Amino acid sequence: MTTLWDRTRQLASQEILATALRLFTEQGYDETSIAQIAREAGVSQRTLFRYFGGKEDLLGGGQERFGQVLTDTISTQPAEADVWEVLRAAIAAVLALHESHEEALKRFRLLHRTASLRAGWLEKRLRFQDELLPLIKARMDSADGAAELRARAVIATAFACLDAATMVWVDDDGEGDVMDLYDAGLAAVRG
Amino acid sequence: MTTLWDRTRQLASQEILATALRLFTEQGYDETSIAQIAREAGVSQRTLFRYFGGKEDLLGGGQERFGQVLTDTISTQPAEADVWEVLRAAIAAVLALHESHEEALKRFRLLHRTASLRAGWLEKRLRFQDELLPLIKARMDSADGAAELRARAVIATAFACLDAATMVWVDDDGEGDVMDLYDAGLAAVRG
DNA sequence: GCCAGTCTGGCAGTCACTGCCAGGCTGGCA
DNA sequence: TGCCAGCCTGGCAGTGACTGCCAGACTGGC
Numbered sequence: 116m117t118t119l120w121d122r123t124r125q126l127a128s129q130e131i132l133a134t135a136l137r138l139f140t141e142q143g144y145d146e147t148s149i150a151q152i153a154r155e156a157g158v159s160q161r162t163l164f165r166y167f168g169g170k171e172d173l174l175g176g177g178q179e180r181f182g183q184v185l186t187d188t189i190s191t192q193p194a195e196a197d198v199w200e201v202l203r204a205a206i207a208a209v210l211a212l213h214e215s216h217e218e219a220l221k222r223f224r225l226l227h228r229t230a231s232l233r234a235g236w237l238e239k240r241l242r243f244q245d246e247l248l249p250l251i252k253a254r255m256d257s258a259d260g261a262a263e264l265r266a267r268a269v270i271a272t273a274f275a276c277l278d279a280a281t282m283v284w285v286d287d288d289g290e291g292d293v294m295d296l297y298d299a300g301l302a303a304v305r306g
Numbered sequence: 307m308t309t310l311w312d313r314t315r316q317l318a319s320q321e322i323l324a325t326a327l328r329l330f331t332e333q334g335y336d337e338t339s340i341a342q343i344a345r346e347a348g349v350s351q352r353t354l355f356r357y358f359g360g361k362e363d364l365l366g367g368g369q370e371r372f373g374q375v376l377t378d379t380i381s382t383q384p385a386e387a388d389v390w391e392v393l394r395a396a397i398a399a400v401l402a403l404h405e406s407h408e409e410a411l412k413r414f415r416l417l418h419r420t421a422s423l424r425a426g427w428l429e430k431r432l433r434f435q436d437e438l439l440p441l442i443k444a445r446m447d448s449a450d451g452a453a454e455l456r457a458r459a460v461i462a463t464a465f466a467c468l469d470a471a472t473m474v475w476v477d478d479d480g481e482g483d484v485m486d487l488y489d490a491g492l493a494a495v496r497g
Numbered sequence: 498g499c500c501a502g503t504c505t506g507g508c509a510g511t512c513a514c515t516g517c518c519a520g521g522c523t524g525g526c527a
Numbered sequence: 528t529g530c531c532a533g534c535c536t537g538g539c540a541g542t543g544a545c546t547g548c549c550a551g552a553c554t555g556g557c
Contacts, residue, residue, distance in 0.1 A: 120523065120535075149513065159537045164514065230429055237432070238425035261490055263477075267470035268491030275462035283455045299452055300459030305496055311504075311554065339543065350506045355545065 128166055131156045135173035140221060144174075144229040171235045176222050177212065178236075182243050184208050189250045198254050198266075199301070202273040205247075207294055220289040227285050244270050276300040319357055322347045326364035331412055335365075335420040362426045367413050368403065369427075373434050375399050380441045389445050389457075390492070393464040396438075401484055411480040418476050435461050467491040 134156040138147045149170060153160045167173055188208040192201045213219040226232050244267075252266040280296035325347040329338045340361060344351045358364055379399040383392045404410040417423050435458075443457040471487035 118524075124535090148511090160514090161537060161539095162535085165536085168514095170513065233432065234425040234429035237428040238421055241424065241428070261474075261494075264470060264474045264487060264491050265494035267473060268467050268494050271466035271470050272463045272495045275466035276459050279455060279458035279462050282458060286454075296455055300455055303452075303456035303459050304463045309555075315504090340545085341543080351545090352506060352508095353504085356505085359545095361544070 124166075127156075127158060127162075131158065131163060131166060132173065132175050136175065136221070139174070139225055144225060144232055171232060174222060174225065174232065176219075178239060180212065181209050181239075182246055184212060185243055186246055186250060189247065194254070196254075198251055198269055199273070199305075201251070201254060202247075202270065203297075206273065206277055206297065210293055216289060220285070223281060223285050227282060240274060244274060272304065273301070276304060315357075318347075318349060318353075322349065322354060322357060323364065323366050327366065327412070330365065330416055335416060335423055362423060365413060365416065365423065367410075369430060371403065372400050372430075373437055375403060376434055377437055377441060380438065385445070387445075389442055389460055390464070390496075392442070392445060393438075393461065394488070397464065397468055397488065398485055407480060411476070414472060414476050418473060431465060435465060463495065464492070467495060 131152065135147075135152050138152060138155070149160055149163060152173065153163045156163070158166075185205045185208070188205040189201055192204055226236055247270050248263075248266055251270055252262050255262050255266050255269075276297055277293075279300045280293050283296055284291065284293050322343065326338075326343050329343060329346070340351055340354060343364065344354045347354070349357075376396045376399070379396040380392055383395055417427055438461050439454075439457055442461055443453050446453050446457050446460075467488055468484075470491045471484050474487055475482065475484050
């Protein structure tokens, strides 16, 4: 059962998140201080840091779930499926998590335009890749060696193409479908 | 002509760099404070920050040159060369910049094991990719559209394979040649 | 030997982030 | 209904990276 505490927490959390996203888009990420967000959201800095681990987490978008969704999707994929198919399905599943088109575009734009955010995101993405490694490795032909290297290369390439797709998508102001762009990018790579 | 100032600067710079690398490898990047490096190198914090923009730059390795070397190598490549050949040459040129095997391994290990450093490095690498974009785009078949996307995907894939190669190389304690691993990784991707 | 330009160190301040502590509110229990 | 235990909050102080400012020292050219 949800207690009053839970509801209060939920409310405060949403208020903080909304305030942060508003200020970030209005004046930029680096130009917005934690103090300002806390003030305008009506909580103390200390509390804000208790709700969210750090400034980057205020962008929200539920990135914590991404890792789980990726691994889950891959695990439920048929054993005989091609690794590229498997990765495609995982990426599609993550993209499907985004709420609205506009929100996603807003967040992605912020992400790609702010160096510090971009760095943090890339780092997080690399951790996802590490989590995927054993799953993909198990699905690779273990006949010729260097399965680790090949698995790493394939995973990294898939994300690289997703990166390219996302960037083009953002540059075109959300024109077209990210998944189509991903396919086109991968096609350009694999010939 | 080199003045006394230049020589002093050079000396101080090297002393700082050496101290930093030593402390980083001894106790870890995050566990080493700027104050400690400055103290042990015999300069003030203020001066240290004047020599090097920030803590990340203290890892050295001449990463500033990388962008220049990449673009230069690509520019001097024959016009009819395949984009993959061109990118391979550029990556090989950058790898050739590393002084010694041991130093390179030490730096790479630090880079891959420290989240904050890895994030910064990935960000820098992304900027290199942006610089390469027009050069590669110009070499792509402009017949079918989406040259931007295809160029982005190809560049990102090349770096992704380099990433995979470097990681495996570090995990194997510098066994084998990074370039060979790169070729193997790219082969796994392009079939 | 002197002046101008440059480099240096120290100080104070900002910003993200953390530990600690006292006070307040909530939820369950008598 | 009253009360105690437990969680939650805000404030305060501290750390670590980084910047602006200023005064003092040193160097290079005249």
